Amino acid sequence: MSHAYGDTEPQAPPILGNVPGSYALTVFRDRHPVLIEQVRQALPWTPDRHGALDRLLDEVVCDVMKPLDPSEHDHAAWAEWGRGRLGGRYVDAPFLWAESYFYRKLLDATGYFGDGPWRGVDPFGPMKQAELAGSVVDGELAALDETAALPAAERAAALLLGSLWGNRADLSFAVTLTDDDHDERADGLVVDDTELLWSLLRGRPPGTVVIVADNAGRELLPDLLLADHLLAEGLAERAVLHVKPQPYFVSDATPADVAAGLRRLADAPGEAGKAGGRLWAATGSGRLALRAHPFACAPLPYRDMPDDLRAEFAAASLTITKGDLNYRRLVGDLMWPALTPFAEVTGYFPGPLVALRTLKSDALVGVPEPVLAALDAAGRPWRTTGTHAMIQGRP
Ligand SMILES: O=P(O)(O)OC[C@@]1(O)O[C@H](CO)[C@@H](O)[C@@H]1O
Numbered sequence: 001m002s003h004a005y006g007d008t009e010p011q012a013p014p015i016l017g018n019v020p021g022s023y024a025l026t027v028f029r030d031r032h033p034v035l036i037e038q039v040r041q042a043l044p045w046t047p048d049r050h051g052a053l054d055r056l057l058d059e060v061v062c063d064v065m066k067p068l069d070p071s072e073h074d075h076a077a078w079a080e081w082g083r084g085r086l087g088g089r090y091v092d093a094p095f096l097w098a099e100s101y102f103y104r105k106l107l108d109a110t111g112y113f114g115d116g117p118w119r120g121v122d123p124f125g126p127m128k129q130a131e132l133a134g135s136v137v138d139g140e141l142a143a144l145d146e147t148a149a150l151p152a153a154e155r156a157a158a159l160l161l162g163s164l165w166g167n168r169a170d171l172s173f174a175v176t177l178t179d180d181d182h183d184e185r186a187d188g189l190v191v192d193d194t195e196l197l198w199s200l201l202r203g204r205p206p207g208t209v210v211i212v213a214d215n216a217g218r219e220l221l222p223d224l225l226l227a228d229h230l231l232a233e234g235l236a237e238r239a240v241l242h243v244k245p246q247p248y249f250v251s252d253a254t255p256a257d258v259a260a261g262l263r264r265l266a267d268a269p270g271e272a273g274k275a276g277g278r279l280w281a282a283t284g285s286g287r288l289a290l291r292a293h294p295f296a297c298a299p300l301p302y303r304d305m306p307d308d309l310r311a312e313f314a315a316a317s318l319t320i321t322k323g324d325l326n327y328r329r330l331v332g333d334l335m336w337p338a339l340t341p342f343a344e345v346t347g348y349f350p351g352p353l354v355a356l357r358t359l360k361s362d363a364l365v366g367v368p369e370p371v372l373a374a375l376d377a378a379g380r381p382w383r384t385t386g387t388h389a390m391i392q393g394r395p
Helices: 023-042 047-062 075-081 095-109 125-133 135-142 144-148 152-166 179-183 194-199 220-232 255-266 270-285 307-315 323-330 369-377
Strands: 207-212 236-242 288-291 318-322 353-358 389-394
Touching: 023 047, 023 095, 023 125, 047 095, 075 095, 095 323, 125 135, 125 255, 135 144, 135 220, 135 255, 135 270, 144 152, 144 270, 152 194, 152 220, 152 353, 152 389, 194 389, 207 220, 207 307, 220 236, 220 255, 220 270, 255 270, 270 288, 318 323, 323 353
Parallel strands: 207 236, 207 318, 236 288, 318 353
Antiparallel strands: 353 389
């Protein structure tokens, strides 16, 4: 297999669901049917929505991607993106594309974009709200009192790791996790570019830091706390938080989730409440800005980003992407050999970039050879279980 890097087209093959035993196949076969039933239980749907959920379950079980109704606002876009794929099997389309289409069809089934009473109702809302209100979050916010008392360097490291491991709290991934997976967390990072991250921010005039968020709730709160740290320490003049314009991948953060997260922080006692107050004020003054670009829910890799988004990333002193799906989009969700350098695969990205991610799918690049050899030799799954994490970047 040959590879091309930088601004040339990537040549690794796409990750597909039709490979027996693959992680992607389990997502289509095991996760999606369960998710449809979870959504069914989440809200008191009317008969028309139950019927639509039945039809989607049928579509998923029979594995035929049916087109959106022509009356849907984004029908033309999906028809174009899906040319040669719609009518085929979910597992035969690129994993990134087909999974994204599943979530679009789920919003279709719940009437999210329709004219009826369910318009704008987040079908994952009850799951997100339960997590945000839970006692686990109380404990995590209370722990911030100890973090705040640490010396500056340790505090910065703790907040960064909090944001990184917050990515384990992903309600779509949790659907098929075992109890063992929930508890396990590897000590060492698979790739650790922490020093690069700080070097891109320290000792230079503060600029705009873009944080491309992932999940709401237990991931978004530490992301907001990291943004607060960057603003408070003068490492960023401005922070811009990119979220999804619509519900996606179950727990992905939307503007409503940011509002709920800021409310949760601002209402908390102690240091969390103080950070919440600062962030609330920063939102009002524009130092913390929010974006919900349509491309965030497109079934496309970042290589295909539109010009306005490219310009935003280009103007940032650093872009931090969160989570597995953003990582997949950064590397095109292709089957790169894991030794392939991150800087080369992401050469198209228009500025300094660091990805914070727990490993929950097969996309993986830039792993040092001895680390790869040791992890593979250990004989335990590590690439898709969320037990391992990485901080991976390039200037
Ligand atoms: O982006 P996130 O929240 O870290 O992860 C998204 C995820 O849970 O969804 C996909 C499977 O449904 C995988 O890519 C990944 O495991």
